Amino acid sequence: MMSRSATRVARSVLTHVGPRYFSTAVSRGGAASDVAALGSYVHGGAATFVHGPAKGPEKVVVTWMRVPVLGSRNASTLALGEKQQEEEKKKVQVGSDGGAAAGGGGNGNKAIVSYWGVEPAKVTKEDGSEWRWNCFKPWETYKADLSIDLKKHHAPVTFLDKVAYWTVKALRFPTDLFFQRRYGCRAMMLETVAAVPGMVGGMLLHCKSLRRFEHSGGWIKALLEEAENERMHLMTFMEVSQPRWYERTLVFAVQGVFFNAYFLTYLISPKLAHRIVGYLEEEAIHSYTEFLKELDKGTIENVPAPAIAVDYWRLPKNSTLRDVVMVVRADEAHHRDVNHHQTTLHRYSLSGTRTEGSTRPDRISLI
Incomplete structure (x- = not known):
């Protein structure tokens, strides 16, 4: 009774699993000759007899293949002609x-x-x-406005302004200590973080616009374009300086911390978040100015401009790295003005309408 049950179980298993992993054939002759024939026909295989419901001397020969599971479809010569x-x-x-x-x-x-x-x-x-x-x-693509005022500075007046200002100053100390005068690598690494605020701000304003069923006033697109512009800065400096393994590791840590910190800050106070970015852009302008000084001194080689920068900023064919730094610095100045301006609009709604008791104009134009 026990042997019959075992035979039925074996037949059931072979019925379902056999086509995938085994090759079956009916043998009507001597067992030894069939095994030898199958062994020579299927290279690297081994044959075993399993007694089935066949009549008389008929037996089911199962060929065990030494092949990976993924290749089982093409493994058996007997299963396929x-x-x-x-x-x-x-x-x-x-x-x-x-x-x-x-x-x-x-x-x-x-x-x-x-x-x-x-x-x-x-x-x-x-x-x-x-x-x-x-x-x-x-x-x-576009041509950067190089005539923008690079020396503009927003003096911290309110408490939040001072918090934003000294937060950025505190963050600059470890950055200067780590990169020192390696401005090419410094620019590349900092752009991996600089592209975060625009994306976070645009994402949160997007969700806010959806929740409140109201227009964005153009700010969602402005912030996302800022994030994309910062990312193109990174793509450009990647052609000039390649990051080392520990610098790539640093990006994971810094970006992870900064993204979550800025996300929470924007949820609590968008005004503070934009003011922080405004001061960060002021520091970026300072860093790129020092970069230009090193290029003029000859400390850093003034190599030809990468092809991606020539096409993105519509630069002349013979442009150099100095020309690239000039247009990138102009972009940072633009981001500085946009974020400082956004902070002054904190009391306005997303659609740009005037709040009660305000003397500001009804329509707000983006810088």
Whole structure:
């Protein structure tokens, strides 16, 4: 009774699992000869007999394959005919060739670089040459305003202003101690953090606009564009200076702490959060000014401008690193003005309407 139950269980298991992991064939002859034949036909395999419901001397031969589980579909020669197996191999080969073509290789097939499998539209520059950047498009490029006032400073008056000012001053001390005069690496590392406030502020204002069913007054887009601009600063300085392993580790720690700290600060007081960013941008202007001084002294080599910077800021072809630092500093000055200006609008709603008792104009124009 026990042996019959065990046989039924074994048959049930082999019925469900067998097609995936084993190759089965019906043997109608001597057991030893069949095992030898199967052993020679299936390389690296071992054969075993399992008694089944076959009549007479018929037995089920199970071939145990020494192959990975993922390759079990192509492992058994008995399960698939030779013709079918060749077709499977051709399909695999065609799939690998298609993957190579998608990466730019293959047999001259067109590469489709899109998640949806749709070939992207061809974008060209004004001179007709092909646009090679995916992180930004020609209509997102611009010429920086170098005439912006770099010496503008917001004197801390209120308590929150003083908290923001001295917080930024306190953060600058360890930064100066760590980077010292390595301004190229300093700029690259700080841009990994500078792009956080705009994204956090834009995200929270976006959610606030959804909750209150009201317009944003243009501030969501302004803050997200600020975050994107800071990220492009990072992409540019990555071409100039490569971070070391411990500096990459530092980015994880600093960005993680700063993101959460700024997120909570923005929830508690958006005015304080924007004032902190305004003072951070003032420090960035100072750092890039020192960067320019080192370039003029010859301490830092004035290498040609990276191609991504030439296209993003519409710089001349013969631009240098000094020209890049100039436009980046102008961007930081713009962010400084926007964030200080946003702090003064703390008592206004997102849509820019005038609050009760205010003498400010009804319409607010973004800087």
